Amino acid sequence: MTVTHENNWAGNLTYRATAIHRPTSLGELRTLVASTDRIRALGTRHSFHRVADTTGALVSVDGLPRQIDVDSAASTVRVSAGLRYAEIASHVDGFALANMASLPHISVAGACATATHGSGVGNGSLATAVSALEMVTATGETVTLSRGDPDFDGAVVALGALGIVTAVTLDLVPAFEVRQYVYEGLAFDEDVLAVLAGAYSVSLFTDWTGPTINQVWVKQRTTDPELAVPAKPADGPRHPVPGMPAENCTQQLGVPGPWHERMPHFRPEFTPSAGEELQAEFMVARVDAMAALRAVYEIRERICPVLQISEIRTIAADSLWLSPFYQRDAVSIHFTLAADPDAVRPVLSVIERQLAPFAARPHWAKLFTLAPEVVRSRYPRLADFRDLTRRLDPEGKFRNDFVTELLAEPAGGARS
Structure with a gap:
């Protein structure tokens, strides 16, 4: 146990927890959870607000025995x-994960719990690769939920509110190679959507200062x-950020390479930045994407003074209750901010006011x-x-202020 006054990755908040625990066995974790009144899981600290925080105890599962068990028959x-x-990427020879986020440094449980994503019109969030999860519940019991179980779609993107996830089973696909290209000066018009849909994974980067997209990253x-x-x-x-050195980014210029060395934007052996930034991200339905992007462009004079760069990506719809992509193909508009x-x-x-007509759903781990x-109101399965x-x-052992406010009963007790 360590008394904590520790910060998140960005340094914009200090955790209020009384202690951070790092159990080294499942039995130790189960005893800890059963005997603790308030507890939350802590991942790689890449959340920008108090979604992971608690006034009770925090627990990291990175000290548990490390397991990477490939089932070739089941993929x-x-x-x-x-x-x-x-x-994980270097231990699944012959196989691949269908997609990765821009940062390969983030933990599996934290990324899935918050519906973190990469890009691609045919690619769901990282959580959609989960076929089973194991977690320690409030009584210290271990529960396994698998795809097809009645509660499964509610448990994958769960914001840490159901238990401490200890293991995750992920779908694999046959290994593939990728070429990554970067283009500059794409016109800000209807071609934007065609380009986003034109390759396995595409990201657009813009500073909103003019009628062109600064960079197009194509992962083919x-x-x-x-x-x-x-x-x-x-x-x-x-x-992606003008003026920043490119050596910590993954290989470009069309040089082919393994999936895990091209799908992220940043190399795992480098820290992508010192955390001197804040992040926000909003998801709109793909059919509304051009209207939403034009709406953001209209307020560029307000955004630009605090903006480092924006990234625009596509994500396929899913059935996970708290996913920002629940039942709608989406385009995400990300802001890396001062x-x-x-x-x-x-x-x-x-x-947020500008995107209100599109019922934009925020990224759970960003501001x-x-x-x-x-x-x-934007999550049909919230109740x-x-x-x-x-x-x-x-x-409510796993609740915190953020979860409690999110799940509060509406006035009059009506379901929402």
């Missing part, structure tokens, strides 16, 4: 929940036809100012998730 891999994606499987992008190919490696909460907060409110009742937490955690 799955069972992994320890505290492992980072980069650690070597077996697929090459995408013709109506923009200029970059003449050398690029970093490390100045006081300057950023009012800008987020302006962005937003939307009222809990507004967020609740079902509330019921699930009551069954698995009737005393």
